[in-house]
Amino acid sequence: MQCPFCQHPSNRVLESRSAEAGRSIRRRRECLECNCRFTTYERIEYVPITVIKRNSDRELFNRSKLLRGIIRACEKTGLEAARLENLIDNIEADLQQRSSREITSADIGELVLQQLKPLSEVAYVRFASVYRQFTGIRDFAETLNHLQANDSTAEPHSYSTNGSRNGSALTV
Template sequence: MHCPFCNAADSKVIDSRLAAEGCQIRRRRECISCGERFTTFESYEVVMPRVIKSNGKNEPFDEAKLRRSLMHALQKRPVTQEQIEAVLSDIQLKIRRLGERDVKSRMIGEIVMQALFALDHVAYVRFASVYQDFQDVEAFRRQIEQMQQREQECEKHDV
């Protein structure tokens, strides 16, 4: 690690501690050349898979795009920011756990729909209407019927 004071290449670690709830390591360092002390933070890098769009193009996973989609579906719904952040993290975790370098956008959409179904049914239908490109009221009706059937099946399994 280069010293920020004299730009020397060598430094020694004096102290290491966990930071950011265990997601980072805080290291206190001392420059071998000038003796100045400085702090560095080390964290892991999570690499998300690339997204294969329906037209076949590849693009990097875009967390901001996912967040916007969720926020749009959840607009004016009784859901806290903490719940949204938890769902966002859960979706990303599920995508990473697929273990693929490339994931089809359709798969990501299905994961998002599962998460929204569990969180808020109105947001689920809103997202589905855009994701599945509903063209008429009948498409909404079919989606709501499917949602109700799915909910009934879940209730049967809970009994």
């Protein structure tokens, strides 16, 4: 490892510790020539994943692009940034474990929806509206009805037009 200050090739490690939730190792180093200190990170090198877009274009998987879309869907839902980072970590780990190095954007969208559903129904519907390209209120209604039909763990409830909870069925 070259010193970033004097480019001398020899240095010593002063301290090593786990970083990024165990995904990397942070090392504090000191150059043996100029005695300057610097930090390096050791990370696993992942095999690049190619995303096949709807229009058949191909691009490399971009974690930050996916995170931006999820953050947009989760605005004002109260979900902490750490939970969203964890969600992205789970999706990226799933993609890395697949044998295929190419994945469709539709598959990634479905992975996001699977991860968002238990966290926030509002974020789920917001993300679905963009990912599934909703064109009208009927698309929202179908998604809401699907969510309500699959909601077996929560108490039966719905919201009236004024936003308050009641026991009646959801109608749109």
